[in-house]
Amino acid sequence: MVKFQQETTSYFVLILPLSFLIFTALFTFSSNNPNILLLTNTRNTISTSPADLSGRRNTSAAIMTSRDDRVTRECDIFSGEWVPDPSGPHYTNETCWAIHEHQNCMKYGRPDSGFLKWRWKPEGCELPLLDPLRFLTLLRGKSMAFVGDSVARNQMQSLICLLSRAEYPVIISSSPDQRFVHWRYPTYNFTLAAFWSPYLVRSEEADLDGPTHNGHWFFRPLVFYENRQVVGCYECLAKNVTDLTRNYGYRNVFRTAFRAINSRVNYRGVTFLRTFAPSHFEGGLWNTGGRCNRTRPFRSDEIHLRGAQLNLYGIQVEEFRRAEEVGRRRGLRYRLLNVTQATLLRPDGHPTVYGHRPEDRVTLYNDCIHWCLPGPIDSWNDFLLEMLETELRGILHEEKRSR
Ligand SMILES: *[C@@H]1O[C@H](CO)[C@@H](O)[C@H](O)[C@H]1NC(C)=O
Ligand SMILES: *[C@@H]1O[C@H](CO)[C@@H](O)[C@H](O)[C@H]1NC(C)=O
Ligand SMILES: *[C@@H]1O[C@H](CO)[C@@H](O)[C@H](O)[C@H]1NC(C)=O
Ligand SMILES: *[C@@H]1O[C@H](CO)[C@@H](O)[C@H](O)[C@H]1NC(C)=O
Ligand SMILES: *[C@@H]1O[C@H](CO)[C@@H](O)[C@H](O)[C@H]1NC(C)=O
Ligand SMILES: *[C@@H]1O[C@H](CO)[C@@H](O)[C@H](O)[C@H]1NC(C)=O
Numbered sequence: 001m002v003k004f005q006q007e008t009t010s011y012f013v014l015i016l017p018l019s020f021l022i023f024t025a026l027f028t029f030s031s032n033n034p035n036i037l038l039l040t041n042t043r044n045t046i047s048t049s050p051a052d053l054s055g056r057r058n059t060s061a062a063i064m065t066s067r068d069d070r071v072t073r074e075c076d077i078f079s080g081e082w083v084p085d086p087s088g089p090h091y092t093n094e095t096c097w098a099i100h101e102h103q104n105c106m107k108y109g110r111p112d113s114g115f116l117k118w119r120w121k122p123e124g125c126e127l128p129l130l131d132p133l134r135f136l137t138l139l140r141g142k143s144m145a146f147v148g149d150s151v152a153r154n155q156m157q158s159l160i161c162l163l164s165r166a167e168y169p170v171i172i173s174s175s176p177d178q179r180f181v182h183w184r185y186p187t188y189n190f191t192l193a194a195f196w197s198p199y200l201v202r203s204e205e206a207d208l209d210g211p212t213h214n215g216h217w218f219f220r221p222l223v224f225y226e227n228r229q230v231v232g233c234y235e236c237l238a239k240n241v242t243d244l245t246r247n248y249g250y251r252n253v254f255r256t257a258f259r260a261i262n263s264r265v266n267y268r269g270v271t272f273l274r275t276f277a278p279s280h281f282e283g284g285l286w287n288t289g290g291r292c293n294r295t296r297p298f299r300s301d302e303i304h305l306r307g308a309q310l311n312l313y314g315i316q317v318e319e320f321r322r323a324e325e326v327g328r329r330r331g332l333r334y335r336l337l338n339v340t341q342a343t344l345l346r347p348d349g350h351p352t353v354y355g356h357r358p359e360d361r362v363t364l365y366n367d368c369i370h371w372c373l374p375g376p377i378d379s380w381n382d383f384l385l386e387m388l389e390t391e392l393r394g395i396l397h398e399e400k401r402s403r
Pocket of ligand 2: 076078079080317336338341
């Protein structure tokens with residue numbers, strides 16, 4: 001996978017304490033086997049290209065209502081509602097060992113389990129639950145990397161749990177560093193890797209006892225460097241340093257990371273951007289008593305993305321589109337795993353105080369950022385499989401046309 005640090009001409013310095021928050025996972029999948037996932041013109045949507053698969057360009061991800069290629073009905077899988085699903089959950093902390101301690105909510109006594117009994121229902125079609133055999137078969141001989149922070153890890157662990165009904169992976173990385181762990185699924189020769197890169201660009205902790213931050217990385221004071229020169233900062237209160245906005249930094253990390261991917265000569269994978277995952281603090285910030293004790297999802301008319309979060313989402317999507325356009329010229333594919341809306345509707349899915357023992361002194365005592373496993377972000381991997389299926393159908397379609 002891409003090592004952003006070595007590729008980038010700009011980098012950023014973080015001047016606040018480490019937390020384990022989130023935002024963005026970029027995960028990519030690269031392959032030595034171009035027959036399956038490469039060499040296609042399939043466009044899902046946000047494409048501005050005039051090409052092919054008519055009618056799909058204005059949906060976020062075109063899927064069909066069944067796996068049968070002859071069925072042609074399409075819908076936007078990211079637009080819909082959460083509906084009751086008594087069949088959940090599909091794994092537990094007893095059947096899956098991959099759940100991170102701080103997301104093992106049942107272990108720490110979360111009293112309600114209703115949050116496990118919902119599934120995402122796109123308007124106009126169904127989103128199937130991830131079929132582990134199907135997933136592993138599709139990815140046979142390939143590799144996938146999750147790049148990002150602890151929310152990226154959260155999703156990767158969800159994936160391992162969902163796949164565990166078929167097979168567990170074995171660790172193949174030699175380093176014990178969990179932030180860069182490599183797994184392999186023996187039967188399928190599928191490699192899964194984590195790349196810890198919370199800012200997606202080079203960053204350093206500059207002040208371990210710094211003042212507050214409120215959840216997401218980019219809400220903290222930041223100093224921005226480009227080509228090793230300080231170009232400005234966000235809320236650093238330093239004299240003589242240009243005050244730049246949080247949005248400036250956010251836009252530039254995406255631009256930089258995408259540029260690194262697009263300039264990587266041997267990279268031929270598909271790059272997915274998992275969009276912003278909203279946190280749900282209510283009644284305060286993470287460090288001023290904010291909590292998230294709701295026990296059921298919102299309906300889509302009950303809450304809307306607003307303010308700073310909407311801005312960040314917009315920036316992400318804009319930079320994604322730029323990168324996609326550039327990538328297309330050299331045959332790289334970009335896909336938007338557009339989970340923001342579905343995720344916004346799940347204030348009930350966070351660990352809150354059930355990510356640790358009551359007496360533990362942890363930084364994020366009320367965690368309204370990460371997600372319990374099992375939990376709502378299992379659906380992110382359901383989306384992922386659907387998108388992979390779409391890739392595959394595109395390739396089959398291309399092959400048929402060129403025959
Ligand atoms: C999407 O595209 C189809 C076919 O090109 C068109 O009929 C439809 O009106 C479009 N929908 C939106 C929301 O633009
Ligand atoms: C992401 O999905 C939401 C819900 O369907 C939709 O409103 C939004 O326009 C989508 N964003 C993009 C960039 O496709
Ligand atoms: C799983 O959760 C249960 C409570 O539902 C708890 O008693 C048990 O210790 C947990 N097991 C593991 C391995 O985390
Ligand atoms: C596993 O996949 C890699 C490509 O990711 C390939 O180079 C290797 O030969 C495969 N090994 C087996 C045993 O199929
Ligand atoms: C700020 O810039 C002025 C003029 O260039 C300079 O005299 C002053 O020493 C600088 N202050 C700091 C704190 O660097
Ligand atoms: C959440 O906490 C608030 C404030 O403590 C309380 O009023 C409310 O009833 C709680 N909601 C649930 C669902 O427990």
